[in-house]
Amino acid sequence: MNDPLTISIADWLITLQLDECDEAMRARIRKWYAAFIVPTRSDAMSIRVDIEPGQEFIPFVKGGVWQIRTTIQNGRTEFESHLEKGWFDRQAGQGRVVVRPTGDIENYLRVLYALFCVESRSLLLHSCGVIRDERGYVFFGPSGSGKTTTTRLSSQYTILSDDLVIIKKVADRFRVFGVPFRGELPEAPRSNAVADLVGLFSLVKDSRHFLAPIALPEAVAQLARCVPFVMAQPENARCVTDTCIDLATQVPVRAMHFEKNEGFWEMIR
Amino acid sequence: MIDLKKYPLAHPQVAARVVDGSAVIVLADSGQVNVLNPIGTRVWELADGTRSGQDIVNALVAEYTVSADTAMRDVEQFVQSLVDANVLTLQDQPSH
Numbered sequence: 573m574n575d576p577l578t579i580s581i582a583d584w585l586i587t588l589q590l591d592e593c594d595e596a597m598r599a600r601i602r603k604w605y606a607a608f609i610v611p612t613r614s615d616a617m618s619i620r621v622d623i624e625p626g627q628e629f630i631p632f633v634k635g636g637v638w639q640i641r642t643t644i645q646n647g648r649t650e651f652e653s654h655l656e657k658g659w660f661d662r663q664a665g666q667g668r669v670v671v672r673p674t675g676d677i678e679n680y681l682r683v684l685y686a687l688f689c690v691e692s693r694s695l696l697l698h699s700c701g702v703i704r705d706e707r708g709y710v711f712f713g714p715s716g717s718g719k720t721t722t723t724r725l726s727s728q729y730t731i732l733s734d735d736l737v738i739i740k741k742v743a744d745r746f747r748v749f750g751v752p753f754r755g756e757l758p759e760a761p762r763s764n765a766v767a768d769l770v771g772l773f774s775l776v777k778d779s780r781h782f783l784a785p786i787a788l789p790e791a792v793a794q795l796a797r798c799v800p801f802v803m804a805q806p807e808n809a810r811c812v813t814d815t816c817i818d819l820a821t822q823v824p825v826r827a828m829h830f831e832k833n834e835g836f837w838e839m840i841r
Numbered sequence: 842m843i844d845l846k847k848y849p850l851a852h853p854q855v856a857a858r859v860v861d862g863s864a865v866i867v868l869a870d871s872g873q874v875n876v877l878n879p880i881g882t883r884v885w886e887l888a889d890g891t892r893s894g895q896d897i898v899n900a901l902v903a904e905y906t907v908s909a910d911t912a913m914r915d916v917e918q919f920v921q922s923l924v925d926a927n928v929l930t931l932q933d934q935p936s937h
Contacts, residue, residue, distance in 0.1 A: 787861070788861045789863035789865055789876045792858075792865050793875065796867060797872075797874045803872050804869050804870070807856075809856035809867040809869045810856040810867075813858045813865060814858065817858060
């Protein structure tokens with residue numbers, strides 16, 4: 573019997589039951605989520621993680637995109653990807669994920685946390701998150717917009733993530749939380765840190781640095797485009813859109829045109 | 842072009858909110874998010890399943906400085922584009 577492992581991401585607690593994992597998988601999970609491990613608590617949600625050899629759940633297609641399929645019905649989420657398959661019952665606070673030996677639990681956890689965010693009018697947002705002087709900044713955009721570049725150019729500050737952050741409303745203020753999920757920069761630190769969110773920047777690669785205003789409807793649309801996993805359900809999409817409206821109303825959203833050097837930080841106050 | 846006797850209505854896969862006079866339209870099927878201009882937003886608001894295409898044309902003529910012919914052509918084209926994009930569906934009968 574192995575001790576369970578409890579992680580806390582944006583104050584949502586999940587206990588991972590790793591009895592059916594081999595030592596290599598347990599060690600990998602402990603290493604990846606090290607900064608987010610907390611003492612086990614009885615009120616944490618519980619996920620059983622099983623390793624089972626077998627065929628891919630969704631066959632890989634050479635040159636194809638990475639597939640993640642989710643369905644949600646009556647509070648139960650079904651999840652399937654190439655090397656992982658699982659479910660989660662929100663009311664019971666329990667789930668199970670079966671992982672092929674070369675797979676991992678990361679995408680399953682991403683989907684779960686994206687759903688927790690929808691429920692609580694928060695966002696899991698494709699973005700680079702940075703804390704400077706105890707203030708949180710989020711640089712968002714689609715793949716290729718410069719999140720990894722922005723992360724590399726912000727190494728003097730606390731990096732929350734190069735790919736995903738959680739933006740959560742706490743006591744009427746939006747706060748940005750670090751997550752352990754990895755993007756294109758596996759070596760980037762992933763801090764279990766949090767700060768008040770003071771600026772949102774839509775990334776635009778350019779030949780000089782400047783900030784430009786974005787009208788509220790466009791800001792809402794740009795934010796919503798960067799919310800993964802949950803938009804396929806219209807009721808979730810409505811909820812996310814409402815959260816984006818609330819967020820863009822409270823926190824300034826600007827387009828940040830930038831060239832490839834850290835000079836953009838001089839524009840940000 | 843659409844039949845103006847039909848009744849446009851939001852597609853069930855669409856999530857939409859009007860923000861500062863512009864509709865933000867999310868297509869859940871594809872994940873696309875688009876913003877309509879103010880007149881497009883007005884058409885979107887009117888396309889609630891209780892009004893025919895002709896009713897929408899009449900409303901625009903009453904609200905904006907536009908001829909009936911121009912409004913008819915624009916509504917036909919715009920509603921058709923939203924139907925093609927699965928943003929709107931067309932019903933034979935009005936919703937209640």
